[in-house]
Amino acid sequence: MPYFCLTVFVITTAILTSMLAPKAQAETQAASAAATEMQPTQTILEHVVHSKILGRDVRLLVWKPKQDAPEGGYPVIYSFDGETSITVFAEFAGQAAMLGKRYGLVPPVIVGFAEMPGGYTMERRTHDYTPYADHYELSERPNGFEWPELGGGDTYLDAVMNEFKPLINAQYDVNRTRETLFGHSLAGMMTLHALATRPDAFDAYVAVSPSLWFNSPQRFEEMTALLSNPDFAPKDPIPLIMTVGSKESGLSNWDSRLSDEDREQRLIWKKMNAMVENTEKMADLITEQxxxxxxxxxxxxxxxxxxxxxxxxxxxxxxxAMTPR
Structure with a gap:
């Protein structure tokens, strides 16, 4: 399948003109007027895929190391929210590549799942990143809007497994025994859902600030079911990184800029979600069982x-992902 090169680079320049003499200001302004676009530090490749499972075109955004693949192929990280994740991942992986040379380590290929330009909406994300349930128990949304259609998460994972991963395996020299799934927020919840319901789908999992409040206690029940299942006996323990910010259950510094009414509503929402407490609860469950x-x-x-x-x-x-197990 053909791929297209997508590069994204943003430069912000600040000039403290008040500290410059008039002549220097004029020279600086002339130099600024002659500025040219700088080459991106990292290159992202774009694959456009028609997903029969999802019934629409999607993009796979890929960063590939410049180093040759190690024996067995590159490790690979698959990330939800590719639109907002791929460039940050690429910059970090590029830095890790330079450091890894000292230790004979090669960074992973990064693959971000993304919608077509203009296709990303919160409604679609909420649908695709929420697991199916017969019934949902949800609090009122802070914006007062009705919840959009839910429950497309398992179908989305089907597309990942049966359409997205096979394309990457065919196009890149990746190691199929060193695959990591990464997700944040609703996608962090989806990462834990994938681990609980498809533990063999990936070799490692990373869940950041997972939205475990969503239709709770569904995620805890399915993780308990996995860990108590005698048939779940991996040869080696499955690596799982799980993190949450310490300020996620309360107001942030920026929340002080909100009106009293908005700040109160935001605090109510964050207390109901109990991000820190729920993530700690999941960590305790996994540690114990x-x-x-x-x-x-x-x-x-x-x-x-x-x-x-x-x-x-x-x-x-x-x-x-870079560290062999």
């Missing part, structure tokens, strides 16, 4: 919120 089955690396990231926890954990995911 998953000995010898799941190798858990759990952290509450101090001073971090729902958004800043993601890039920190991306770096940890790359390190884990």
């Amino acid at each position: 998953g000995k010898g089955k799941i190798e858990l690396d759990f952290a509450v990231l101090e001073r971090e919120n729902h958004h800043t926890a993601k890039p920190i954990t991306m770096s940890r995911a790359i390190e884990m």
Whole structure:
């Protein structure tokens, strides 16, 4: 299947003109006017795939190391939310590539699942990143809107397994025994859902700030079912990184800029979601019942919120993927 090169690079320049003499200001302005576009530091490849399972075109955004593949192929990280994840992942992986040379380690191929340009909406994301259930128990949304259609998560995972991964396996020299699934927020919940219901689908899992409040206690019940199943006896424990920001259950510094009414509503929503408490509860469950089955690396990231926890954990995911087991 053909692929297309997609490059994204943003440069922001600040000039403190108040500190410059008039002549220097004029020279600076002339230089700024002659600025040319800088070459991107990383290149992202774009594969457009028609998914028969999803009934629409989607994109697979891929970063590939410049180094030759190691014996057995590159490790690979598959990431939900490719639109917002791939460039950050690519920058971190590029830095890890330079460091890894010292130790004879090669970074992973990064694959981001993404919609077509203009196709990304919160309604579609909510549908695709929520598992099916016969019934949903959900609180009112903070914006007062009705919940969109839910429950497309298992169909989306079918597309990942039967359409997306086979394409990557055919196009790139990847190691099929070193595959990691990465997700954040609703996608973090989907990552845990994949582990609980398809433990053989990937070799390692990374769940950042998983939305375990969604239709609780469904995620806890399915994880308990997996860990208590005598047929679930992996030869080696399955690696799982799970993180959450310490400030996710309360107000952030920026929330102080909201009106009193909006700040109160936001606090109510965050307390109901109990992101920190629910993630700690899941970590306790896995620690107590998953000995010898799941190798858990759990952290509450101090001073971090729902958004800043993601890039920190991306770096940890790359390190884990690069390290042979």
